Amino acid sequence: MRFLSRRLVMPNDLNFAGSLFGGRILEWIDEEAYIFASCQLGAKSLVTKHIGAITFETSAFQGDVVEFGLQVKSAGRTSLNITCVVRNKHTKQNICTADDIVFVHIDPETRQPTPHGKTKAELDEFNFEG
Numbered sequence: 001m002r003f004l005s006r007r008l009v010m011p012n013d014l015n016f017a018g019s020l021f022g023g024r025i026l027e028w029i030d031e032e033a034y035i036f037a038s039c040q041l042g043a044k045s046l047v048t049k050h051i052g053a054i055t056f057e058t059s060a061f062q063g064d065v066v067e068f069g070l071q072v073k074s075a076g077r078t079s080l081n082i083t084c085v086v087r088n089k090h091t092k093q094n095i096c097t098a099d100d101i102v103f104v105h106i107d108p109e110t111r112q113p114t115p116h117g118k119t120k121a122e123l124d125e126f127n128f129e130g
């Protein structure tokens with residue numbers, strides 16, 4: 001798994017208890033996973049179909065730097081299944097794991113699923129630029 005991106009926890013990212021809001025983490029994961037999937041497939045027309053499992057493991061706080069690890073779990077005909085781990089940049093403690101994040105490649109006109117043309121083996125082999 002490669003950690004490709006970082007964010008700083010700002011005051012407006014906090015919940016009423018003063019820790020990083022779970023909804024904000026999910027928003028970040030959706031966006032980071034979309035960027036990753038889009039780069040892997042070389043395609044913009046992707047929609048989030050499914051997020052299978054979300055586990056919040058430790059809290060993060062204002063001023064923490066969090067980083068996002070992403071990897072392809074599997075590739076289907078029109079879909080890409082991704083795992084994302086959010087961890088504290090300094091302590092390396094996991095904050096959240098989101099598994100089975102499924103994006104579907106769609107035709108921008110019809111908005112129907114359309115093949116993305118990539119296999120897992122191809123993505124594994126040619127993922128140097130992420």
Ligand SMILES: CCCCCCCCCCCCCCCC(=O)SCCNC(=O)CCNC(=O)[C@H](O)C(C)(C)COP(=O)(O)OP(=O)(O)OC[C@H]1O[C@@H](n2cnc3c(N)ncnc32)[C@H](O)[C@@H]1OP(=O)(O)O
Nearest residue numbers: 030031034047048049050076077078079102104111112113
């Ligand atoms: C201040 C606040 C600011 C907020 C600032 C926000 C900023 C955050 C920025 C975010 C930026 C990023 C953006 C992200 C992208 C979106 O968030 S997109 C928005 C949410 N998603 C949607 O609107 C999608 C709505 N769904 C659909 O349109 C239709 O379900 C779809 C995607 C066209 C698929 O239709 P379908 O009938 O399910 O198609 P079907 O052919 O049966 O299946 C297609 C593939 O999905 C797979 N699949 C189907 N169902 C499932 C399932 N339940 N589970 C797993 N796989 C499935 C199938 O196996 C198939 O895979 P392949 O075998 O072809 O590989």
